[in-house]
Amino acid sequence: MIRSEILRDIAPILRDQLVVCNIGIPSQELHAIDDQPTNFYMLGTMGLASSIGLGLALSQPKTVIVIDGDGSILTNMGTLPTIANNVADNYILMIIDNGSYGSTGDQPTYTGKKTSLAGVAKACGCENVIECQDVDTGEVLQKAIDSKQMHVIVVKCDSGNAKMPVITMDPVVIRHRFMEAVKA
Template sequence: MERIKALEQITSQLDEELVICNIGFPSRELYQVKDSPKHFYMMGSMGMASSIGLGTAMAQERKVIVFDGDGSLLMNLGSLVTIFNQSPPNLVLVILDNECYGSTGNQCTYSATTDLKKVAEGVGFKNTILYKESEDKIDFSPVLELEGPVFVHLKVQAGNANVPVIPLEPEEIKERFMREVQGIK
C-alpha cells in the first residue's frame, strides 16, 4: 500500500483525535488527504514527532496519533524507551515503514533488517500491531480501543505521492494546533 493511501484510510477513521505527523512528504500527504486544525505537521526536526506526540499526550486527555517514519524512529530510538516509561494511555505511535528516508532522497534505512515491532516489544510495549504492505484495507478501530501506549508498525511502499507543499507557515500550523488542544475556537 502507498503511504498516502494508508494515511487516507486511517484518518477517515479518526474523529476527535489529535495527530502529529512526521516531517516532509508524510506531512504533505496528510495535509492533502485530510487537513485539520487537529493536525500538527512537522516542518523540521527529523526524529522528533514521537517526542512531540508524547508531550502532547501527557498534557491532555484526548487520544494522540503520531505518524512517524522508520528513518525518524531509528534516528531517535530513545523516544521508545521514554514513551514506554511514561506510558501515556492515550498515545498511539504509527510507524509508516517504507524502508527508506523518503523525504531526503530515498536512502535505505535499516528497517529492512531490523524488526521495529520486536524492538518496541523489547522495550516493553504491551500493545503492538503489524499491518503488512500487502494489506489493502486498514481497520484502525481496534487500535483506537487499546490503552496506550500503542505501537503500530505499518509497512508501506517506498515512494512519495506527488503532492504540493503545505501552504501554511510553521507559525500558523503551531497556533491553530495549540488553539485546538486548548479548546479555543
C-alpha cells in the same frame, strides 16, 4: 500500498483525533489529503514527532496519534524506551515502515534488512506492539483507539512518495490552530 494511500484510507479515522505528523513529505501528504486543525505538521525536526506526541498525550486527556516513519524512529531510537517507561493510554505511535528515508530521496533504511522496529519497541518495554500490513492499517488503528491503551503500530508498506504540494501555511499558524484545537 504506499504511505499516501494509507493516509487516504485512515483519514476519516484521524479526523476526530489529535495527530502529530512526521516531517516533510508525510506531512505534505496528510495536509493535501485531509487538512484539519487537529493535525500538527512537522516541517523540520526529523525524529521528534514521537517525542512531541508523547509529551502532548501526557499533558492532556485527548487521544494523540503520531504518524512517524521508520527513518525518523531510527534517528531517535531513544524515543522507544521513553515511550515504554512513560505510559500514556491516550497515545498511539503509528510507524509507517516503508524501508526508506522517504523525505530525503528514498534511501533504504535497515528496516528493509534485519532491523525490526516492532522487535525494538518490544525490547524497550513497549506493550501493545502490533506489526501489520498496509491494507490492515485502518482496522488495527481503530481497535487501538477503542482499546484506550497505549499502542505502537508498525505498518509495513511499499516505499514511494505521492506528488503533493508543499505546505505553504506558516509554522506559527500551524502551531496556533493546533493549540486552539487541543484546547477545544
